[in-house]
Amino acid sequence: MKNFLVDNSGKSQAFFFKKSFPQINKQTIKQLINNYKKNKKDVRICLHENKSSKIQCMINLISKKNFYFPHFHKDSEEYYFFIKNNLVINCFDKKLKKIKKIFLNKNNFLVKIEKNVPHTSSPTKNFCIYLEFKIGPFNPHNSVIYNKKIKVR
Numbered sequence: 001m002k003n004f005l006v007d008n009s010g011k012s013q014a015f016f017f018k019k020s021f022p023q024i025n026k027q028t029i030k031q032l033i034n035n036y037k038k039n040k041k042d043v044r045i046c047l048h049e050n051k052s053s054k055i056q057c058m059i060n061l062i063s064k065k066n067f068y069f070p071h072f073h074k075d076s077e078e079y080y081f082f083i084k085n086n087l088v089i090n091c092f093d094k095k096l097k098k099i100k101k102i103f104l105n106k107n108n109f110l111v112k113i114e115k116n117v118p119h120t121s122s123p124t125k126n127f128c129i130y131l132e133f134k135i136g137p138f139n140p141h142n143s144v145i146y147n148k149k150i151k152v153r
Contacts, residue, residue, distance in 0.1 A: 001031050004045070012042035014058075022047050024059060029084065029129060036061050036127060048136065057133040059083065064123040070096055071145040072118045073134065081131040082109040086124040091117055096146060104130065118146065 004015035013035075028045065035043050040063075047057040062068070070092055080089060082104040089111060091100040096118060102111050103124075113119050121130075 001035060007046075012044055012060075012062075013039070015043070015045045016050070017045075017047070029059075032059065032061050032129065033127075036063070042066060051136070051138040053136045053138075055133060056136040056138055057131070059129060059131055061127055061129045062121065062123060063127050064125065068120050068122055069145050069147065070118045070120050071143055072116050073143050075115060075139075075142045076135040077115050078113045078119075078132065078134045080104060080111050080113070080121065081133075082106065083129040083131060085126075085128040087121055087128045087130050088124055089113065089119055089121050091119045094118065118144075 001015050003018055005018055007014040007016060024045070024047075032043060032045060042060070042062045044061065045059040047059070048055060070090075080087065087104040089102040089104065090098055091102070091113065093099050102108075104111060
């Protein structure tokens with residue numbers, strides 16, 4: 001992924017565009033998938049300039065083999081837009097009782113998760129790719145992550 005700067009400081013490897021006016025095409029998605037297959041780890045492409053950007057927009061590739069803890073965001077709603085393979089988003093109440101299960105696919109491709117709603121996202125296949133965006137700047141203290149493992153698939 002030669003047109004990108006690599007950031008390994010987060011939970012998954014992030015690629016930031018070196019140039020202005022970032023564009024995503026089939027080749028970019030193919031590079032993302034190849035990176036995942038090579039490293040066997042979640043990966044993302046950031047369309048925003050840096051962690052201080054007022055809008056955080058990422059193309060995420062997540063793996064079914066990983067476990068994702070329920071979490072919520074105190075200061076921002078979050079949007080998920082389907083790109084490849086199916087994605088399940090489970091929403092919970094504050095006691096982690098499941099209240100909603102949302103399937104994102106080519107026919108149902110966008111969902112908004114309100115702030116303060118605990119949720120998880122997980123692929124239905126080996127991996128999935130989706131666009132995620134929310135208000136920035138990135139602040140890890142504005143996301144609350146539950147340390148409780150729950151079966152959500």
